[in-house]
Amino acid sequence: MFQNRQPLLHTNPSRGEETIAAALREGAALLAPATETARLEAEVLLAHVTGLTRTALLAHPERPLTADEWVRYRDLLARRRAGVPLPYLTGRVEFFGLEFVVTPEVLIPRPETETLVERALARDPQTVVDVGTGSGCVAVALAVRLPRARIYATDLSRAALRVAATNAHRHGVADRIRFLQADLASPLKGPVDLVVSNPPYVAEEEWASLPMSVREHEPRLALDGGPGGLRVIRRLLGDAARVLRPGGALLVEIGAAQGPAVAALARAAFPEAQVRIHPDLAGRDRILEVVL
Ligand SMILES: C[S@@+](CC[C@H](N)C(=O)[O-])C[C@H]1O[C@@H](n2cnc3c(N)ncnc32)[C@H](O)[C@@H]1O
Known part of the structure; x- marks a missing residue:
């Protein structure tokens, strides 16, 4: 199902893995100072970026993110951390x-x-x-x-x-x-x-x-x-x-x-x-x- 997606290679060289699981861990940590529902919001933002349901995200933690998905996800995380309400990010x-x-x-x-x-x-x-x-x-x-x-x-x-x-x-x-x-x-x-x-x-x-x-x-x-x-x-x-x-x-x-x-x-x-x-x-x- 995910084979055609290009995995992230170069946009975040400090990361050891670029899977859904890693993205959610990182998103939850990034949002923790901004919201009490950091993990849930990270899931919502990643689901928005990938076009997957939250259930599908959780079912495929090993799926790699594409470079484009990673860039868009990081952008949304930064805006959410800066206080932009979640519904304005997902629309x-x-x-x-x-x-x-x-x-x-x-x-x-x-x-x-x-x-x-x-x-x-x-x-x-x-x-x-x-x-x-x-x-x-x-x-x-x-x-x-x-x-x-x-x-x-x-x-x-x-x-x-x-x-x-x-x-x-x-x-x-x-x-x-x-x-x-x-x-x-x-x-x-x-x-x-x-x-x-x-x-x-x-x-x-x-x-x-x-x-x-x-x-x-x-x-x-x-x-x-x-x-x-x-x-x-x-x-x-x-x-x-x-x-x-x-x-x-x-x-x-x-x-x-x-x-x-x-x-x-x-x-x-x-x-x-x-x-x-x-x-x-x-x-x-x-x-x-x-x-x-
Ligand atoms: C509190 S929001 C409610 C929006 C929506 N009905 C809701 O419940 O989520 C108030 C709305 O009234 C509009 N508004 C403010 N003053 C108004 C006026 N004098 N006449 C008509 N609409 C006005 C605003 O642009 C805004 O969309």
Whole structure:
């Protein structure tokens, strides 16, 4: 199976062997200062470079690397060690059981955002606006699970919308998602069943305390929510009030410390509505739900 591959001969003369096993040992050692999951990440990067599954890597530890594979692997290891998030190196991440393409122009979808998708699915909406779609993970997951739903997905970032459109095509739902470069839901008139959003909600005061890999590598437009992290959420409440039908709902991902402040803003914007804050799987405040 591997006979046609040219083994590494000259790019790393200090090495005695250039097999998968040696590459994984070296990768794990190199990444150990940067991450607690060094061995696993080395496997993911080597699988990406070789086009093999992780299972195949482990089944063929004696397989030699080609010179080209070795160079590309070392490059990825160096970038990972310097703090580049793993999904930006492989260009892939799993969200809600689906594989998404990601580039440094989009936020890496987070597991806690799956709670937002679950809450949205529970409402079985037929018309949805996903505000700040980024990679398109929320819009695409909803479209896959709600085969009759029509979805509008907005973002200020044209580059993000290109990634989102790629993901919609990959999952066969592009015909039911309309991507719009827009501020919040501004081009839409409604009425829609659901407005869903994972907006930028990091408080600008807390920017410096974010992990370096987030601060330096993920798009600031996707994260920075201004003073208290509430700048976008506050404006989103107004837009949602304009486009939601009576009986419709707004679901917004929020920061763990924002529950009381966001609930107060929502009650002021929707005095007649039911306003609730739901926790994520770790028990932290995570989702604002407003039902009109
Ligand atoms: C936290 S990211 C969420 C991305 C994706 N929905 C997810 O959950 O992974 C927020 C997204 O909102 C976009 N955004 C920021 N301000 C916006 C605005 N005023 N109108 C529309 N999109 C905005 C950013 O470009 C970014 O893609």
